[in-house]
Structure formats: C-alpha cells, structure tokens
Amino acid sequence: TAKPGNPPQQSQSRIKGAESFLRNVLASMEAVYLNRNPSAKAILELVRSVDNDKICYDHLAFRTFGTDGHGIDSLANFFLDFGYTRQEELSFPAKKLKAFWFSPPPNSDAAYDGDGVHGPLPRVFISELLVDLMSPQTQDIIRKYTGSSHKGKKHAALASALGSLTWEKPSHSEFVQLARESEYAAWSLVNGYAVNHVTISTHRLKSHLRNIKNLNEFIEENGYKLNSEGGVLKVSPDGLLLQSSTLADSVYFEFSDGITTTVPCSYIEFAERLVLPQFKHLPETEVKEQHRRDGFEVGNADKIFESTSKQQHTGKA
Ligand code: OOG
Ligand code: NI
Structure with missing residues (x-):
C-alpha cells in the first residue's frame, strides 16, 4: 500500500532521520554499558588494537520480566518502530525463560561503514522471565517492583539509554530471595x-581474531575468564x-536497606x-552477512x- 504524495526522496530522508536517531539511542545504551563494565570496555579496545x-x-x-506488559514487547516496541523485524522465538523451559530475536532494517548500512553502533546495525535479542511460573514469594517481589514503575514499561528503551531503573531499588533480602530461585530474576531486578x-x-574482523578460537585464546592470554559452561566454545x-562469552563484571549496588554488595x-x-x-x-571477497548462518541457537x-551467574565466578573455572 504505497502512500501517494510521498515522493521517494522525501520518504528516504525520513528513514535517514529515524535511522540516525536509532543509532544515537544505541550509542547511549552502549555508553551506559561501557561505563559500568570495565572488562567489556577493555576487551573492545584490545580487539581494536x-x-x-x-x-x-x-x-x-x-x-525483562514477563509480567503485565513489562516483558519482551516493552523493549521490542522501540526496535519495531525503527524498522526491526521480529524473528523466531526461543524457549528455555528449565530456566523459565523465552526470547525473540529481531533483525535490523534491511539496506540501511550503505552509508555506515563505521565502528560499533556506526557500523552495520546489530540484531537484537530480548528475553523475558516467565514470571507466572515462579514461586508465589518470588512473584510477589517481582510484581511489587514492576508495579511501582507505573507506566515505566512504556519507556523501556529510554530507561536503557539512561541506565536508569524504572522501579525503586529492592532490599538485599529480596534480591537474595530472587537469586535463590532464578539468577536471571535477580539480575533483572537490579x-x-x-x-x-x-x-x-x-568473522567481520580483519585480524587473525576473525577466527573465534584465536579470539578466545587472545582473551584468556590477556587475563579475562570465559564462561566455561558446557565448554568455552x-x-x-x-x-x-x-x-x-566472558563472565560478567561485578558492580557495587546499594540496596534500599543500606546494605551494599557486589552484583x-x-x-x-x-x-x-x-x-x-x-x-x-563464493570467493571470500564476495561473501556478505546474508550468506552466513543467521539467527540464534x-x-x-x-x-x-x-x-552472569555467581557460581561461575566463585566456583570451578
Ligand atoms: C542472553 C543469553 C543468550 C545468545 O546470543 O544466544 C545469548 C542473556 O544472557 O540474557 O546471548
Ligand atoms: Ni548473545
């Protein structure tokens, strides 16, 4: 259904405006991430070097928390509004999680051959905790906080870009209760x-690190621990x-009852x-991203x- 009265150039430039806004939002989300996670930031610099x-x-x-509009959709709406397409569902019954992945808008990368969020737009992977399947105690805690956010769920992308919770900070004992039942739930709460x-x-790197086995070795040689669950690769x-993947960085978190621990x-x-x-x-020089394995597993x-699970940080490894 073409819209008459919208010449192609005009709709093109509208798309460009939207795309630059999308990239600015991604850059803000990334800045929050780099500020809080020194290992991730250092690894990006190392790989670039x-x-x-x-x-x-x-x-x-x-x-996300899959309850009362706070789940996958709360964040997905932003990406859908800026041209992303919802792809397959992935289901994790033992962890009581589900996820969808989203592909970026097509043909939007011609003018962007930069680095990171200024390069090809990334896929997006959003999961949610199946809150209804948690114990009543855990459900109460989760709903207490999602409930306290009022309409925060409508502004999930903004919250992510600002690095702000949309609910108040929990108490330490509430965090511990969630962590006992679902590490994912505890992570999401804080x-x-x-x-x-x-x-x-x-595979889009130029150096020998384009082979993931070389990259894994390089990361470990530089003193970072990789997630060894089921084998590193x-x-x-x-x-x-x-x-x-690496093991998550820890940050100090001050709970509402004044207790401070790392999370x-x-x-x-x-x-x-x-x-x-x-x-x-195809000759190697002609291989594009669309010729490669897509999706998730x-x-x-x-x-x-x-x-992000604490056991890996303190246990075996
Ligand atoms: C997501 C884990 C799954 C992937 O690429 O398959 C994942 C998470 O830890 O929230 O990232
Ligand atoms: Ni991932």
Whole structure:
C-alpha cells in the first residue's frame, strides 16, 4: 500500500532521520554499558588494537520480566518502530525463560561503514522471565517492583539509554530471595533494561581474531575468564554458529536497606557465523552477512545465560 504524495526522496530522508536517531539511542545504551563494565570496555579496545581493527556488533541483548506488559514487547516496541523485524522465538523451559530475536532494517548500512553502533546495525535479542511460573514469594517481589514503575514499561528503551531503573531499588533480602530461585530474576531486578551484553561479530574482523578460537585464546592470554559452561566454545548443531562469552563484571549496588554488595552486571560475547553450504562456492571477497548462518541457537544461548551467574565466578573455572 504505497502512500501517494510521498515522493521517494522525501520518504528516504525520513528513514535517514529515524535511522540516525536509532543509532544515537544505541550509542547511549552502549555508553551506559561501557561505563559500568570495565572488562567489556577493555576487551573492545584490545580487539581494536590488533591491526587497528573495526568492531561490528552481531547483536545487543536485553532481559525483562514477563509480567503485565513489562516483558519482551516493552523493549521490542522501540526496535519495531525503527524498522526491526521480529524473528523466531526461543524457549528455555528449565530456566523459565523465552526470547525473540529481531533483525535490523534491511539496506540501511550503505552509508555506515563505521565502528560499533556506526557500523552495520546489530540484531537484537530480548528475553523475558516467565514470571507466572515462579514461586508465589518470588512473584510477589517481582510484581511489587514492576508495579511501582507505573507506566515505566512504556519507556523501556529510554530507561536503557539512561541506565536508569524504572522501579525503586529492592532490599538485599529480596534480591537474595530472587537469586535463590532464578539468577536471571535477580539480575533483572537490579539491572533493569540495561544492555546485558554486546556481541562482537568475529568473522567481520580483519585480524587473525576473525577466527573465534584465536579470539578466545587472545582473551584468556590477556587475563579475562570465559564462561566455561558446557565448554568455552558453544557450537550450534549445524556447526555454523560459534559463540563464546566472558563472565560478567561485578558492580557495587546499594540496596534500599543500606546494605551494599557486589552484583553481576554485564558481559561481552563473541560470535562467528560461518558461510551457509549453498554459498560455499563464493570467493571470500564476495561473501556478505546474508550468506552466513543467521539467527540464534537455543543450545548455545542456554549456556551463555550462565555468564552472569555467581557460581561461575566463585566456583570451578
Ligand atoms: C542472553 C543469553 C543468550 C545468545 O546470543 O544466544 C545469548 C542473556 O544472557 O540474557 O546471548
Ligand atoms: Ni548473545
């Protein structure tokens, strides 16, 4: 349904305006993330420092409470308004989570060959806790805080870009109650809509770090711990989506009852997408992102969720 009276140039420039706003919002979300997570920031700089490379983000990820409009949709609406398309659902019954991923608007990258949020627009991964499946005690705590945010759920993207919770700070004992039942729930209560992680697209690097195994070695040689849940390298059943991640940075958090402890904040992920079998014949210089494995993988994601779990920080490794 074409709109008469809107010449192509005019709608083009409207799209450009919207896209630059979208990128500014992503940049604010990223700034919050870089300020709070020194390891993630240092790793981005380290990867850039090898052969003076540029970073492309494969995706940004967010967590939400799936109750009364505070779930995936609360944040997805912003991305949908700016041209993203909802893709497959992923389901994690044991963790009582579900997720959707969103693909960026097509053909919007021609004028943007910069670094990070000024490069190709990232995919977006948004998950939600299935709050109805939690214990009554945990549900009460979650609803107490989501309820206290009034219409905050309509402004999830703004909250993320500002690095502000839309609800009041919880007490330490409420945080502990949630952490006992769901690490994800506890994380979300104190981090809200903040970026959970950014993901470096390794195959779009120029240096030898484009091979994710080299990148993993490089990260560990530089003294950072990788999430070893189910093995450091997560591989999809088709062998084409390879992922790894660091363990989340910790930040001091002052609870409403005056207790201050460290809580897990965000981590950084790495993803290598291999060329699909039907494009194997293409010369390397002609391979574009659309010729590579797209989407996400439940088996990989299930392990990556553990990157914020305290057990990994203190236990084995
Ligand atoms: C998301 C974990 C899953 C991926 O790329 O599959 C994920 C999270 O920790 O919230 O990032
Ligand atoms: Ni991810």
